Amino acid sequence: MNRPLTVAARAKVPPFQVMDILSRVAELRAAGRDVISLCAGEPGGGAPSDVSAAAAAVHAAGTPLTYTPALGIAELRDAIAGHYRRWYGLDIPARNVAVTTGSSGAFLLTFLSAFNAGDRVALARPGYPAYKNILRALGIEVIELDCGPESRFQPTPELLDAAARAHGPLAGLMLASPANPTGTMVSRPELSKLAAWCADHSARLISDEIYHGITYPEPGAPDPRGVCAWELDRTSVVISSFSKYWGMTGWRLGWAIVPDDLKDVVDALAGNVALCPPAPAQLAAVQAFTGQSYAEAERAVAEFARTRDYLLANMGRLGWVDVAPADGAFYLYAGLGSAMDGFASSLDYCSAVLESAGVAVVPGPDFDSVGGRGAVRLSFAAGYDAVREGFERIVAFQEARVR
Numbered sequence: 001m002n003r004p005l006t007v008a009a010r011a012k013v014p015p016f017q018v019m020d021i022l023s024r025v026a027e028l029r030a031a032g033r034d035v036i037s038l039c040a041g042e043p044g045g046g047a048p049s050d051v052s053a054a055a056a057a058v059h060a061a062g063t064p065l066t067y068t069p070a071l072g073i074a075e076l077r078d079a080i081a082g083h084y085r086r087w088y089g090l091d092i093p094a095r096n097v098a099v100t101t102g103s104s105g106a107f108l109l110t111f112l113s114a115f116n117a118g119d120r121v122a123l124a125r126p127g128y129p130a131y132k133n134i135l136r137a138l139g140i141e142v143i144e145l146d147c148g149p150e151s152r153f154q155p156t157p158e159l160l161d162a163a164a165r166a167h168g169p170l171a172g173l174m175l176a177s178p179a180n181p182t183g184t185m186v187s188r189p190e191l192s193k194l195a196a197w198c199a200d201h202s203a204r205l206i207s208d209e210i211y212h213g214i215t216y217p218e219p220g221a222p223d224p225r226g227v228c229a230w231e232l233d234r235t236s237v238v239i240s241s242f243s244k245y246w247g248m249t250g251w252r253l254g255w256a257i258v259p260d261d262l263k264d265v266v267d268a269l270a271g272n273v274a275l276c277p278p279a280p281a282q283l284a285a286v287q288a289f290t291g292q293s294y295a296e297a298e299r300a301v302a303e304f305a306r307t308r309d310y311l312l313a314n315m316g317r318l319g320w321v322d323v324a325p326a327d328g329a330f331y332l333y334a335g336l337g338s339a340m341d342g343f344a345s346s347l348d349y350c351s352a353v354l355e356s357a358g359v360a361v362v363p364g365p366d367f368d369s370v371g372g373r374g375a376v377r378l379s380f381a382a383g384y385d386a387v388r389e390g391f392e393r394i395v396a397f398q399e400a401r402v403r
Contacts, residue, residue, distance in 0.1 A: 013133035017347060018362045024351075025360050036390035037360045038378050041180060041330065043247035044386075045300050047284075048293035051248065055284035065279045070271035072099025072255070076282050079289045080255055086289075087213075088228045096258050098266050101277045103210050103241035103254035107134055109273065110237045110256055113265045114204045115140050119171035122163050124155050126333065126368035126375070128180045128208070135174075143167050146370070149322050153182040153333075154190070157197045164201065173198055176208040177226060178215065178328030181367045181377040185215065185327040188227045195233040205229055205236035210254070213245040213297065215328035216305050226328065235259050244329070245297050246288050251281040304330050307380040307387050317395050320376075330381040333367070335374050339398050345373045357397040359390040 018039050028035045046052070058065075071077065077097040084090040100106040107130065115121060117139030123131050125144040132142040145159045155175065164170055175194065177185045186194065198205040207229035217224040229236040241254035258266050270276075287293060311332055315323055320334035336346060343349040346363040354360050362379070364372025380387045 010137045010139060013137055014129070016129060017366050021350060021354065021360050021362065024354060028354070028358070033358055035354070035358045035360060036382070036386050036393070038380070038382060038387060038390050039360045039362050041244070041379050041381055042249045043244065043300060043330075043381050044383050045247045045296075045303075047248045047251065048246060048288060048290075048296045050287040050290045050293045051246070051284050054287040055280060058280050058283050068276040068279050068282060070274075070276055071267055072097070072277055073282050076286050079286050083289055084228065084230075084257075087225055088231060090228060090230060092230065092257060096260070096263060098256045098258050098263075098270065099277050099282060100254045100256060100270070101274050102243065102252045103208070103239050104130065105270075105274060105277070106239045106241075106254050106256040107131070107208075109266050109269050110206055110239065110258075110262075111135055111138055111140065112269055112273075113262045114206070114237065115171055120167055120169065121172040121174055122155065122160060122170050122203075123174035124153065124176070124179065125370065126153065126181055126364065126372060127174075128176060129366050131174050131176075131208075140171075141167075143170065144370075148371075149324075152184045153179065153324055154184055154186050155194060156190075157193050160194075160197055160201075170201060170203045172204040172206060174206045174208070175229075176210075178211040180211070180329060181331050181333040181362070181364075182324035183211075183326035183329040183331050183333070184324055185226060188223055188232075191227050191229065192232055195229065195236065199233065199235075205233055207236055207238050208240075209238055210241045211244050211329040212240065214301055214304060214330060216308060216326070230257055235261070237262065242285055242288055245301070246293065247297070247300060248281075248285070248288070251285065252278055253281045253285055303384060304380065307384045308332075310384065310388060311378070311380060311391065314391065318398065322375075330379055332378045332380065333364075333375060334378075336376060340374055342401065346376050347373075350376060353394060353397055357393040359393045359397075361394075 025035050025037050077094040080097045081092045081094045084092045120141045120143050122143040124147040135142050143163045145155050147153045212226040229238050238257035242248040319337050321337035323334040350363045362377040364375030
């Protein structure tokens with residue numbers, strides 16, 4: 001008798017609940033409903049004009065779009081290295097820059113090259129769910145650190161010590177600053193301590209810096225765009241993308257700064273996994289580093305800051321609790337507090353807000369399987385006017401329930 005075909009156990013990662021919400025948003029809009037989506041971490045302004053013009057020129061020229069080197073074209077790798085000199089004063093050799101198919105491609109290549117099946121990698125909870133889902137699919141044991149308001153939702157050496165005592169040696173730490181969903185950042189002293197802990201314990205530091213530049217520092221604050229992990233540890237892997245600061249989500253282009261000991265294996269893996277990143281996106285993305293492109297991105301950040309200020313000034317009207325500081329990125333993550341009354345979970349709350357008020361926000365379990373049942377994430381990437389209207393609708397929805 002033939003054995004029945006099966007699905008690989010490693011493939012059974014949980015789906016994002018936000019995808020179900022986005023599907024429902026599409027259904028409601030198709031039915032004529034006015035729905036404001038505060039779900040996706042997707043800037044509404046699109047790519048800088050110099051990038052769009054370069055893409056149009058590439059296609060207008062009719063030049064064949066062939067495979068590129070596995071780690072990207074030399075011109076783009078040089079431009080990314082120049083970006084690190086501009087922002088951080090860092091001299092990073094272009095040979096250590098790996099252009100990838102979105103930051104998601106960088107995570108996969110990094111995890112494959114840095115960790116073996118059975119290794120333990122620590123990360124913050126709440127956190128971006130793809131980290132743990134990709135790691136687990138690769139047979140890597142995920143050690144979630146319970147990072148609450150007392151640690152500003154970020155890992156600490158003390159939490160790492162406790163995790164190592166409870167589970168055994170850690171092979172790596174997955175860090176995000178600014179983080180999704182909380183927007184919190186680690187300072188230079190805090191990152192220095194985490195990097196030192198990793199060095200002392202032979203753990204690889206993986207630093208997700210995709211939201212660098214979308215930050216809201218006080219005037220005169222040090223490191224206004226964030227601290228690059230390579231300033232402190234050149235055995236770490238730094239991951240970033242064109243998606244957020246430059247508003248190029250659909251272009252599917254990211255990168256990793258890869259240390260020398262991983263460079264060759266990442267190159268070999270990249271050629272096998274995806275052959276190369278998208279060629280037209282690479283050719284156009286070189287123009288993301290022009291003065292005009294930086295200026296347009298900074299104007300978008302100023303709009304995010306204006307929207308954030310409005311939300312923080314009005315959060316008291318919602319009664320949400322444990323609101324994360326949102327040092328960067330474009331998210332507010334909070335507990336629902338009394339707004340949860342009458343709902344079994346934040347998923348039920350989010351479904352009710354969508355159906356009744358026409359506003360989509362993300363339930364917390366996507367980011368925290370333990371404490372997320374009472375939390376939500378609101379994205380303010382959609383722009384000031386849309387966010388303000390959506391916020392007022394949520395306030396009206398909650399007020400109507402308590403009358």
